[in-house]
Amino acid sequence: MSEFVSRGFTGRRRTPGDLADRLPPGQYAESGFPVLTAGPTPDVSTEAWSLRVDGMVAEEREWTWEEFHSLAFEDVPCDIHCVTKWSKLGTSFRGVSMDTLLDEVEPFEAYAMIYSYGGYTTNLAIEDLTDGKAWVVTEHEGEPLPREHGGPARLLVPHLYFWKSAKWVAGLRVMDHDEPGFWEANGYHNRGDPWNEERYWTD
């Protein structure tokens, strides 16, 4: 730890007590929901949307919007942490657990690449997607997920920085090796655990 102190800095926007304990290092609480996207916002209708799980699995599957909605939905109250330093505490989403989806396809390898409409990709270990840690969500705080936030459906992996929660999710490919996704190839950390402040390659 450096002992550097910024002359004249007192911290005028501190998050109070119990909420501060929910902020990972270097994050601040933001009440809004900023939009961060690397390119134009894709326009995906629910008629055109489907979710595919393929790659090294016992059985590849694809769900249309309607088929997806026959699966078990659950509410997901969570805090989310963006690598650009804001966190949104006490928000909620609604969707289908990745456990439900992966149970149906039976992955037999340890890595996954998530791919999205518009070409975005992000890599995750299957371990980070299972045991109640990841969802495909279609609602945010009781409303359909807005397009700019990834609607009709996005991945939600709240225990990792939010670039892993791919917007406009189209599918998941199970792979026998790890491979960097879009931001992971462009300077951000391969795993992105906010509590270890894994922001960039060198962290």
Add this chain to the structure above:
Amino acid sequence: MDRLTAVEQKAPGHWQIATVSEIKRETPMVKSFWLELPMWMAHCPGQHYDVRLTAPDGYRAQRSYSVASSPLDRGVIELTIDRLADGEVSPYFHDVVVEGDQVEVRGPFTSYFVWRGERPALLIGGGSGVVPLMAMLRHRRRAEPDSPMRLVYSVRTAEDVIFADELGDDAVITYTREPPEGWTGHTGRIDSAMLADGGPSAGATAFICGSNGFVESASRLALDAGIEPERIRTERFGPTG
């Protein structure tokens, strides 16, 4: 075992203590800070640095700021910072930092919203979204003056123009609130005519930076102008500060 003791790693991406060598007021809400870095490395135009402030009791705040300078300015970086009223780091820079002060920074980071010589390049900036684009424009002028690049820059009023004394023939400005007196150029939000001002956009790589609303509408215009979606790179800033 003494000989195997690890030395402190001094590589890019690690925190270092920079010294503020020069401060320039750009607009009533924007100042540029030139920082001398002990572990400087060349950045790609468009990259950012993280800044970390530490209070005496250990409380810390971090934010990211785009570099405005060209990597040809060796040993230094220029961070151009918009003062956000409800922010924590930008008001500190504006209200407290003076020349000679030290600030903790690390970078340069990420390699997507960067110009690597793509030609032609169309830069579209709204407000302080012009900052990373200015690094591209400045670097092009010095390193590749023949490479076609132009900036379309949307500001509210004449006094909000950042880098005003450096905008030349390669920049098209539009005033969305109040143009300067006698202004005969563009006014209002960026439209397709402004993008076309200065040449066709098809085949260009577009770099668009500004608020989310600005980036959304500018990306749509870029698509309409025939720029392929994979050649449109955007950077959006939300309510940060």
